[in-house]
Amino acid sequence: MKPLLNFFLFMLMTVPLLGQPAKIIVFRHAEEAENGSKESLSLRGQERAMALVPMLTGTPELIARNTPLLLFATKISKDTNNNHTHETLEPLAAQLRLKINAPHANSDYEALARHILTSAACKDKTILICWTHSCIPGLLAALGVTSETEPWPKGVYDRLLVVTYDRGSARMVNLPQKLLFGDSRH
Numbered sequence: 001m002k003p004l005l006n007f008f009l010f011m012l013m014t015v016p017l018l019g020q021p022a023k024i025i026v027f028r029h030a031e032e033a034e035n036g037s038k039e040s041l042s043l044r045g046q047e048r049a050m051a052l053v054p055m056l057t058g059t060p061e062l063i064a065r066n067t068p069l070l071l072f073a074t075k076i077s078k079d080t081n082n083n084h085t086h087e088t089l090e091p092l093a094a095q096l097r098l099k100i101n102a103p104h105a106n107s108d109y110e111a112l113a114r115h116i117l118t119s120a121a122c123k124d125k126t127i128l129i130c131w132t133h134s135c136i137p138g139l140l141a142a143l144g145v146t147s148e149t150e151p152w153p154k155g156v157y158d159r160l161l162v163v164t165y166d167r168g169s170a171r172m173v174n175l176p177q178k179l180l181f182g183d184s185r186h
Contacts, residue, residue, distance in 0.1 A: 021116060022126045023164040024143060026136060027177075028054075029084035031157050041087045044180065048157060049088045051179040053095050056128070061126040062162070068125040071098050072116075074132060085130040092128070106132045113142030116176060136161070144170035158183040 030045035030052075041049065056063050063069065071093055089100050104112045109131065116122045131139055133152035140149045142151035143163055148171075158177040163170055176184045 002098070013144070020124075020165055020168075021122045021127045022067065022124050022164075024116065026129045026131065026139065026143075026161040026163065027088075027159065028133045028136065028152060028157055029130055030088045032084060034092065039082075039139075041084060044086070045157070048177075048179055050091050052088070052177070053091050055177065055179055056092060057095065062160070063077055063126055067076045069096060070100060070122060070125050070127050072112060072127065072129045073100050073102045074130075075102045075108075077105060088130045089128070106135055107177075109135050109139035110142045113139060117143065122155065140172065144168075146170065146174045147172060 029041075030048040031041060031042045032045060033042045042134065052128070071089050073089050076083050076086065086100055092098075093100050103115070112129070117126055129139070133154065133156070136152045137149040140161065140163070145163060158179065160175045160177055162173045162175060164173075165171070176186060178185060
C-alpha cells in the first residue's frame with residue numbers, strides 16, 4: 001500500500017511540471033486614453049503596442065526564432081468596453097499570425113496560471129501574457145514566483161516581467177521596454 005501512496009504523491013508533485021512552458025513574459029496593457037475612456041488605448045498606447053512587435057520578435061533572449069508561442073489577454077466581459085489587453089497584443093498577433101487566447105477574466109488569473117503550468121498545450125512554449133496591472137502581482141504568485149512582487153504602479157506601462165523555471169522553481173527578471181520617450185532605462 002505504501003508504494004502506491006508514494007506513487008500518487010509523486011504524481012501530485014510532478015503534474016504541475018508536465019505543462020511547464022519554456023518562458024512566460026508578463027506585461028501590462030499599454031496606456032489608456034487620457035480622458036479616462038475605457039474604450040481604447042491612447043495614441044501613446046497604440047505606439048507602444050506597435051513598438052512591442054519588433055522589440056519582442058527582434059530580441060532572441062525574449063522570443064527565440066522558431067519557438068512556439070501562445071498569447072493570452074483578459075477575457076472581455078459583456079459589461080465592459082475595456083479591451084486594452086487585446087489592443088496591446090493585436091499588432092503582435094497580426095505579425096505572428098497568432099490568435100489571442102482570452103479564456104479568463106482579469107480577476108481569474110489563478111485559473112490562467114493553473115492552465116499554463118499544467119496544460120500540455122503550453123509545454124516548452126514561450127507564453128506572452130498581457131494583463132491588467134492590479135492583478136499582475138497575484139498572477140506572478142500563481143505562476144510560482146516567490147519573491148515579493150510589489151503592487152504595479154498605476155502610471156507604469158514600460159516593464160516586461162520574464163519568468164523562467166529551473167527544476168520547477170520560478171525565477172523572474174524585471175526588464176525595461178525602452179520603447180518610447182520617457183520610458184525607464186533600467
